[in-house]
Amino acid sequence: MAKRAHPAPIRPRRSDAEQNHNRILRIAGEAIEQFGADASLRDIARKAGIGMGTLYRHFPSREALLETLLRERLSKFAEEVRQARTFENSGEALGRCVRDYLRGVTVYKGVASSLIKTLKDSNSALHSSCSAVREELEALLKMAQENGSIRADVTVADIFTFVNGLAWMFDQGTGSLERRSVLVQVFLDGLRKRE
Amino acid sequence: MAKRAHPAPIRPRRSDAEQNHNRILRIAGEAIEQFGADASLRDIARKAGIGMGTLYRHFPSREALLETLLRERLSKFAEEVRQARTFENSGEALGRCVRDYLRGVTVYKGVASSLIKTLKDSNSALHSSCSAVREELEALLKMAQENGSIRADVTVADIFTFVNGLAWMFDQGTGSLERRSVLVQVFLDGLRKRE
DNA sequence: ACCTGAACACCGTTCAAGT
DNA sequence: ACCTGAACACCGTTCAAGT
Numbered sequence: 527m528a529k530r531a532h533p534a535p536i537r538p539r540r541s542d543a544e545q546n547h548n549r550i551l552r553i554a555g556e557a558i559e560q561f562g563a564d565a566s567l568r569d570i571a572r573k574a575g576i577g578m579g580t581l582y583r584h585f586p587s588r589e590a591l592l593e594t595l596l597r598e599r600l601s602k603f604a605e606e607v608r609q610a611r612t613f614e615n616s617g618e619a620l621g622r623c624v625r626d627y628l629r630g631v632t633v634y635k636g637v638a639s640s641l642i643k644t645l646k647d648s649n650s651a652l653h654s655s656c657s658a659v660r661e662e663l664e665a666l667l668k669m670a671q672e673n674g675s676i677r678a679d680v681t682v683a684d685i686f687t688f689v690n691g692l693a694w695m696f697d698q699g700t701g702s703l704e705r706r707s708v709l710v711q712v713f714l715d716g717l718r719k720r721e
Numbered sequence: 722m723a724k725r726a727h728p729a730p731i732r733p734r735r736s737d738a739e740q741n742h743n744r745i746l747r748i749a750g751e752a753i754e755q756f757g758a759d760a761s762l763r764d765i766a767r768k769a770g771i772g773m774g775t776l777y778r779h780f781p782s783r784e785a786l787l788e789t790l791l792r793e794r795l796s797k798f799a800e801e802v803r804q805a806r807t808f809e810n811s812g813e814a815l816g817r818c819v820r821d822y823l824r825g826v827t828v829y830k831g832v833a834s835s836l837i838k839t840l841k842d843s844n845s846a847l848h849s850s851c852s853a854v855r856e857e858l859e860a861l862l863k864m865a866q867e868n869g870s871i872r873a874d875v876t877v878a879d880i881f882t883f884v885n886g887l888a889w890m891f892d893q894g895t896g897s898l899e900r901r902s903v904l905v906q907v908f909l910d911g912l913r914k915r916e
Numbered sequence: 917a918c919c920t921g922a923a924c925a926c927c928g929t930t931c932a933a934g935t
Numbered sequence: 936a937c938c939t940g941a942a943c944a945c946c947g948t949t950c951a952a953g954t
Contacts, residue, residue, distance in 0.1 A: 543918060567947065577920040582948070642893050677907075684903055687895045695886040698837050701878060708879055712872075716911025735936060762928065772939040777929070 532651050533586035535594050547584050549574050554591050562635035562697075563592060592640055593651035599630055600655040607662035617675030620666055621714045627689055628696065628710065635697045638690035645686060660686065677719045688713060727846050728781035730789050742779050744769050749786050757830035757892075758787060787835055788846035794825055795850040802857035812870030815861055816909045822884055823891065823905065830892045833885035840881060855881065872914045883908060 538544040553574040557565040567588065571581040585591040606626060610619035631637060644652040645660060663682050670676040692713060696706055733739040748769040752760040762783065766776040780786040801821060805814035826832060839847040840855060858877050865871040887908060891901055 538918090540917060546919085566945090568945085578948080579921075579950080580919055583918070588947090639893060642895065679903055680907065681900075683896060684900060684907070687890050687893070687900075688904060688907070690893075691886045691890040694889050695882050698834060698882070698885075700837065700882045705876075705879060705882075708874055709883060712875065712879070712883070712908070712911035714911070715872075715915060716907035716909070720910060733937090738937060741938085761926090763926085773929080774931080774940075775938055778937070783928090 532647075532649055533590060534651055535585050535590045536583060538584070543584075546574075546576055546580060550576070550581060550584055550591075551594060554585075555595055558592075558595065558634045563588075563637045563640060587651075589640065589644075589651050592634075592637060593655075595634070596637065596641075596652060597655050600652070600659055603627060603630055604655070604658040604662050607659065607666055611662065611666045611669060615675075616666060616670035616673050617718070620670055620676065620717070623663070623666065624689055624692075624714065625710060628693055631690075631693045632696050638693040638697065642687065642690050645683075674719055676717050680717060685717075727842075727844055728785060729846055730780050730785045731778060733779070738779075741769075741771055741775060745771070745776060745779055746786075746789060749780075750790055753787075753790065753829050758783075758832045758835060782846075784835065784839075784846050787829075787832065788850075790829070791832065791836075791847060792850050795847070795854055798822060798825060799850070799853040799857050802854065802861055806857065806861045806864060810870075811861060811865035811868050812913070815865055815871065815912070818858070818861065819880075819884055819887075819909065820905060823888055826885075826888045827891050833888040833892065837882065837885050840878075869914060871912050875912060880912075 538547045550570070554565075554570050557570050557573065567581060568578065571578050574581070585594070603623075603626065607623050610623055613619075614622070631641070641652070641656060644650045645656045647653065650656075660682055663685065667676065667680070667682055667685060671678050671680075692709060695709060700706070733742045745765070749760075749765050752765050752768065762776060763773065766773050769776070780789070798818075798821065802818050805818055808814075809817070826836070836847070836851060839845045840851045842848065845851075855877055858880065862871065862875070862877055862880060866873050866875075887904060890904060895901070
């Protein structure tokens, strides 16, 4: 009767296992930073000096690995959006959040695609972290729309898609930081209400 | 002393070889339509009823296969941009071209990334076809900028990146056609000159 | 409770051998 | 001129066997 479809990371109960756990996480972080979200799991196990089975015991899927690496980042970002919503002008706040999201998500190449899938799949590992971000963003967006600074026909889903699309563009190694900021600016301007 | 780095498709000189050539192309087209640009080459050879070596003889790289499948599409599109440039209002023309590009490129999933790489790599197989599109687009963009309808700080490279980014978003299976047209509209509005 | 590593079914790519 | 298929070096995933 268990509903869970996607296996989650395991909580180690022995100190040697915990050492392995942390070691895997460290090596995996480095590998994914270097080769992107589809880095070789075999290679990670090799570099960590453990057997393939051990890797799978701790992280039963690639997504479980990404989950642990991203969860903290995401919830920190959700909190940031909440802060931005209470303290700043909602239109500018949205812009700042977009920039911060991009900076955070592009430390690993190729995660944007996972994050988009995650939000649609309610029993995905990162779903709750992603939903938190979504909800905060939704509230901020609503404010900015009522406030009249952002066009009314746009949804959170659109924004999420777009922002991850921007992350993908950056992942392609496209141009200078200056060009990137222009891309972001075009998007943000597109979001503004016209006339 | 040969400068060519990327191997091109081979021109068959015997009728049996030509039959294989066309057969491969047909099957590959179907496979890539179904599974995306990273469809299994082994599978394609299998479905085409030929050995792996034969596939490689005709198309020495995955890119060579994509080249043949996309070249005609791209040059047709370049011609379309040229037409749009001579006959229409340049601002609206750009919008129409973006929509047409998207419709054309999303018949195969995951090619956007290849096309972005292609434009940067001058000895890539699709480079000339891509450059043609780039040049036509550049002329159209310049017109629209002088005309005052498109912001001046945007380059063709930015537009190319953005449009392929949109293609990527669509590849993610994101939402309805209605949502997609909103994404495109946001982008096009962002491109417009403000005030 | 945890780890190992061989086993399985897949890849892409190359190449000696055939017609 | 063209084709074949085995060989090689890689994957991800699973699982019997060990401690």
